[in-house]
Amino acid sequence: MSTALQHLRLMAGNNAYANERLYQACCRISQAEFKAERTGFFPSIRETLNHNWEVDRYYLDALREDGKGLAxxxxxxLQTAEELRSAQTWQxxxxxxxxxxLSETDLDRSVAQDxxxxxxxxxxxxxxxxxxxxxxxxxxxxxxAMLAGTGVAPPQLDEFFLEFDRHSAAEKHM
Incomplete structure (x- = not known):
């Protein structure tokens, strides 16, 4: 297996791990804190997480050539952290x-994106x-960063790749 293919597979696992850890924290804040207006590219934790979920669905649709596109x-x-957690975990x-x-040759294959x-x-x-x-x-x-303004401490998200620093939750995503 090429280094590029191995890297992408590890990144998919890291993505799942980091989302899992982030949602553990988000599910501990109140609904009011979850939807509260905050400083960021999107105006709340809820809207930012919905955006990530949308974009994941958009690109995976394009990658699999499912044909939904912008639909x-x-x-x-979704309105609650638990709803989003479940949907994001599945995604x-x-x-x-x-x-x-994926195979080696798939990486260079182009796909349409509306x-x-x-x-x-x-x-x-x-x-x-x-x-x-x-x-x-x-x-x-x-x-x-938005979580830092709540009563729940933001989780460490970068304890995935280094064996000596790996969080125990990362193991199931390796």
Whole structure:
């Protein structure tokens, strides 16, 4: 297996692990804190997590060539941390399964992505996955910062790759 393919599979596991840890904290805050207006790219923890869930569904649809495209954004936003946790966990499992099923040649294969007014663009599976993981990290960091303004401490999210520093919860995602 190539280093690139191994890296993407590890990133899928890391993504699931980091989301699991973040949702453990988010499920401990009150609903009022979850939907409270905060400083960030999106105005609340709830809206930021809904955005991540939407974008995951959009890109996985494109990667699997399921054909829903922008219609994934028509799904109503989920309202509670528990609802989002369940939906995101399922989505993360699907992404891990997708990455586990990839072959070397899949990484360079391009897939169509409906970009609305900009038309349908094509991008490689490898680059799309790299973008998706970076997107998740970016917005998880924002939620992490927002949690600092609540009564629940933001969790450590980077204890995945180093064997000597690995969180026990990371093991099931390796």
């Amino acid at each position: 994934v954004y028509e799904t109503p936003h 993360d499992q699907q992404l891990v399964l997708f990455c586990d099923g 970009r609305g007014n900009n038309g349908v663009m094509r991008e490689t599976i490898g680059n799309t996955l790299l973008h998706l993981f970076q997107h998740q990290i970016h917005h998880r960091g924002q939620v992490h």
